[in-house]
Amino acid sequence: MERTVCEIELEIKNADGLHMRPAMQFVDVANQFDCDITVSNVENDVDGKSIMQMSMLAATCGTKLKVKAEGTDAKQAVDALRELVEEKHFNEPMPNN
Amino acid sequence: MEIKRGIAVSPGIAIAKSLIIDSEDYRIPRRSIDASQRTREIQRVRNAFKSAIDELTQLETASDQIQESKIKDIFAVHLRFLHDRSLRKKITDLVRLDLVTAEYAVSAILREIASNFTKAKDTYISERAADIYDIERRLLRQLLGKKREDVEHLTEEVAIVARELSPTQTAGFNKDFVKGLATDAGGRTSHTAIVARSLGIPAVVALEDLTENISGGDTVIIDGNRGIVVVNPDSQTIRQYEQYSQEFLALEHKLDAIKEKPAVTRDGVKITLLGNIEFPDEAEQVLQKGGDGIGLYRTEFLYLNSESEPTEQEHYQAYAETVSVFKHRPVIIRTVDLGADKYTQSRRFAPEPNPFLGLRSIRFCLQNLMMFKTQLHAILRASVLGEVKIMFPLITNIQEMMQAKMILRDVMEDLDEESVDYNKNIQVGIMIETPSAALTAFTLARDADFFSIGTNDLTQYTLAVDRGNELVSTLYSTVDPAVLRLIRTVIQDAHKAQIDISICGEIASEPEHIMLMLGMGVRTLSLAPPMIPEIKQIIRSVTIEDCNDVARKILTMNSERQISSYLRDATRKILPETF
Numbered sequence: 001m002e003r004t005v006c007e008i009e010l011e012i013k014n015a016d017g018l019h020m021r022p023a024m025q026f027v028d029v030a031n032q033f034d035c036d037i038t039v040s041n042v043e044n045d046v047d048g049k050s051i052m053q054m055s056m057l058a059a060t061c062g063t064k065l066k067v068k069a070e071g072t073d074a075k076q077a078v079d080a081l082r083e084l085v086e087e088k089h090f091n092e093p094m095p096n097n
Numbered sequence: 098m099e100i101k102r103g104i105a106v107s108p109g110i111a112i113a114k115s116l117i118i119d120s121e122d123y124r125i126p127r128r129s130i131d132a133s134q135r136t137r138e139i140q141r142v143r144n145a146f147k148s149a150i151d152e153l154t155q156l157e158t159a160s161d162q163i164q165e166s167k168i169k170d171i172f173a174v175h176l177r178f179l180h181d182r183s184l185r186k187k188i189t190d191l192v193r194l195d196l197v198t199a200e201y202a203v204s205a206i207l208r209e210i211a212s213n214f215t216k217a218k219d220t221y222i223s224e225r226a227a228d229i230y231d232i233e234r235r236l237l238r239q240l241l242g243k244k245r246e247d248v249e250h251l252t253e254e255v256a257i258v259a260r261e262l263s264p265t266q267t268a269g270f271n272k273d274f275v276k277g278l279a280t281d282a283g284g285r286t287s288h289t290a291i292v293a294r295s296l297g298i299p300a301v302v303a304l305e306d307l308t309e310n311i312s313g314g315d316t317v318i319i320d321g322n323r324g325i326v327v328v329n330p331d332s333q334t335i336r337q338y339e340q341y342s343q344e345f346l347a348l349e350h351k352l353d354a355i356k357e358k359p360a361v362t363r364d365g366v367k368i369t370l371l372g373n374i375e376f377p378d379e380a381e382q383v384l385q386k387g388g389d390g391i392g393l394y395r396t397e398f399l400y401l402n403s404e405s406e407p408t409e410q411e412h413y414q415a416y417a418e419t420v421s422v423f424k425h426r427p428v429i430i431r432t433v434d435l436g437a438d439k440y441t442q443s444r445r446f447a448p449e450p451n452p453f454l455g456l457r458s459i460r461f462c463l464q465n466l467m468m469f470k471t472q473l474h475a476i477l478r479a480s481v482l483g484e485v486k487i488m489f490p491l492i493t494n495i496q497e498m499m500q501a502k503m504i505l506r507d508v509m510e511d512l513d514e515e516s517v518d519y520n521k522n523i524q525v526g527i528m529i530e531t532p533s534a535a536l537t538a539f540t541l542a543r544d545a546d547f548f549s550i551g552t553n554d555l556t557q558y559t560l561a562v563d564r565g566n567e568l569v570s571t572l573y574s575t576v577d578p579a580v581l582r583l584i585r586t587v588i589q590d591a592h593k594a595q596i597d598i599s600i601c602g603e604i605a606s607e608p609e610h611i612m613l614m615l616g617m618g619v620r621t622l623s624l625a626p627p628m629i630p631e632i633k634q635i636i637r638s639v640t641i642e643d644c645n646d647v648a649r650k651i652l653t654m655n656s657e658r659q660i661s662s663y664l665r666d667a668t669r670k671i672l673p674e675t676f
Contacts, residue, residue: 052210
């Protein structure tokens with residue numbers, strides 16, 4: 001099996017940001033894959049499978065996060081996470097404007 | 098070596114390894130462990146996570162029916178945190194590398210995470226700190242709950258160190274292994290003090306920050322005579338204390354020798370010495386120490402020891418056991434004095450803002466008639482086994498006393514209908530422990546068979562001082578002129594009405610206050626069983642005339658400090674070895 005690396009940038013679009021419930025959804029999706037997932041904002045790199053680390057990013061609406069996946073299913077993982085964050089935006093409301 | 102000063106509340110010397118009981122309600126201090134304990138402590142962290150996960154999973158399943166998605170989300174988020182390996186690793190790493198207790202590591206890491214959230218500018222995220230505190234408390238409850246079970250199954254001698262001790266905690270103590278108590282909070286009449294005296298083990302309270310300056314397993318000396326606690330004493334100090342402890346035991350033995358002799362003053366006045374007890378098995382101790390009966394049988398233990406309300410049969414068994422020890426000597430059973438404690442407060446939707454002025458004691462009973470009648474039924478049934486008397490606590494006015502007596506008559510009628518035997522002439526008395534009862538003692542005396550002055554509550558309510566609050570506990574003094582004036586009124590009114598009067602507060606256990614009490618006309622004292630020999634020794638060394646002089650002098654004094662020092666000097670003259 002080939003080890004691939006995928007990197008994308010995701011923007012948090014739901015109004016309330018990456019609070020507890022979205023963070024939970026994020027790690028739940030991330031944990032479905034075998035690859036390692038690292039998420040970073042400007043200051044920190046954290047493990048995308050750890051709710052503690054993810055929630056500590058305290059990412060608010062509009063924050064851009066870099067997601068880096070390494071492993072055989074890296075591509076699928078990145079796609080699934082993009083869908084959750086940018087398309088479904090965690091099934092949460094968007095800002096009013 | 099570190100020396101801490103507090104208030105001595107129960108005499109004796111204990112030298113033992115410390116066992117610390119932290120509380121999830123207070124900040125957990127940083128405490129070191131020995132390298133050899135590392136593996137065990139890490140295992141404690143893992144077990145706490147596992148138990149917390151089990152507990153939460155159960156709660157989550159139980160809430161399935163509720164269909165309240167927000168609550169389910171909260172449980173789900175907490176579970177993710179508890180399953181998060183990197184969180185667990187952070188905590189176990191702290192234990193491993195810094196050699197600290199599991200409790201401290203859990204608390205420190207989770208609070209660090211929480212503070213990260215609090216700093217976030219977005220309020221929606223910053224409020225999530227509450228979730229982290231919730232997880233912290235859940236884990237601490239697991240760790241500390243286990244610890245409390247450990248106290249019930251001790252296998253080696255320990256000295257218990259805690260911020261404060263609640264009746265529920267002390268009820269589970271294994272008396273064979275707990276050698277002493279030391280707490281940050283508390284005063285002379287706090288629960289810790291009462292328990293220590295009834296167990297006959299030394300205790301020091303109001304040590305303020307002791308729990309922050311001690312690690313589990315550190316050796317401590319608890320000097321319950323001078324109010325000193327020494328943490329990690331050097332070998333010379335241990336030797337000194339071992340010698341001092343032996344001298345103290347020798348004095349105790351000497352006092353025990355007088356237990357067969359009567360409590361009579363040098364001029365031939367007989368004083369009745371009764372015991373205050375909390376548990377039925379203490380009745381035997383009262384007898385061993387030479388007591389003439391039970392002047393205060395506290396019955397709260399029946400409620401605090403178990404999760405559910407005690408049955409009538411459980412009440413009866415406890416009373417029958419105690420009464421059988423005394424046969425033809427008085428046993429005064431005080432009806433339940435609950436309130437202002439975890440038992441009643443945790444059963445309320447919202448805790449009372451000011452429980453000491455709230456629904457406690459007789460007030461609680463008069464609003465929970467089923468519970469009250471169950472107890473009275475059992476007391477009446479036990480009344481045929483010996484000389485049982487009933488005492489109602491915290492009476493504040495005559496209506497309350499009449500109402501309580503009316504309910505007692507109802508229960509008597511029930512027993513008549515059931516054809517159950519009881520003493521129809523059972524004596525019914527009240528505790529005088531509020532200023533209002535003291536000021537109306539003259540009226541109350543017409544319908545009471547006896548009075549017993551509860552000086553602890555009387556002092557707290559008269560001086561408006563919370564006796565358990567170390568910030569103001571120095572203002573608490575039973576020999577304050579205001580309190581003494583009330584006590585004198587009660588004694589005089591009881592004498593006029595020709596009813597029995599006794600003192601059952603802590604003042605009756607304090608050597609320096611005995612002459613004053615006798616001089617004020619008290620002839621019956623009810624006290625902590627281990628103190629009976631010492632108090633008897635004082636009684637046998639004085640004359641009533643001396644006591645009358647002391648009381649006359651004291652009642653002209655206007656300051657508590659003057660009174661205290663006068664009493665100390667007067668007692669030192671008659672019993673120098675006690676001081």
